[in-house]
Amino acid sequence: SQQGEEDPQALSIQEGENATMNCSYKTSINNLQWYRQNSGRGLVHLILIRSNEREKHSGRLRVTLDTSKKSSSLLITASRAADTASYFCATAAGGAQKLVFGQGTRLTINP
């Protein structure tokens, strides 16, 4: 079974609004990463947050991590049409040397 589970599976908002997507995981982690995938392309790394961090920013992106709830959220502020993509969280499951991805959130920004 997959380590990370994103919620919602799909999200549609108007341009300029903020988009929030969540990731829950099952076992302890060292870090959690978020990736973006444009249709038909490879994934692109967005941001990494370590287990001892609670919040991290990168441009219009804000990631939070709550290790007590085993969850993370990705906030995209002032969304743009170019943000339309699928977003995935990825974690290392326990002590295994594997980076495991969730099923993703499909984000659509409407003009």
Place this chain on the structure above:
Amino acid sequence: NAGVTQTPKFQVLKTGQSMTLQCAQDMNHEYMSWYRQDPGMGLRLIHYSVGAGITDQGEVPNGYNVSRSTTEDFPLRLLSAAPSQTSVYFCASSYRWTAGIGTDTQYFGPGTRLTVL
């Protein structure tokens, strides 16, 4: 610096045929991995390698073999293709896997779209 390259981009196989998907990176990365992506399933890890000569199984390894004879190359072999292996395959690499820390940014190739008839 080409990053992660994958060949071919598209491939059609008949059931029972074998083939090798190529993956190469020029960033001197130690950690490499193969994923498959099916609609609604996200990415599932097939095999991974923490360095030349070392490989291990991921979540869905059955029907696939890998080897890592050099740091740069990490080919994925389909032994006897089945329709269930129709998918998009992604190769990825990152600098290294560090115990207690995990791995950092993964760089993905453009993918190989495979259809098995």
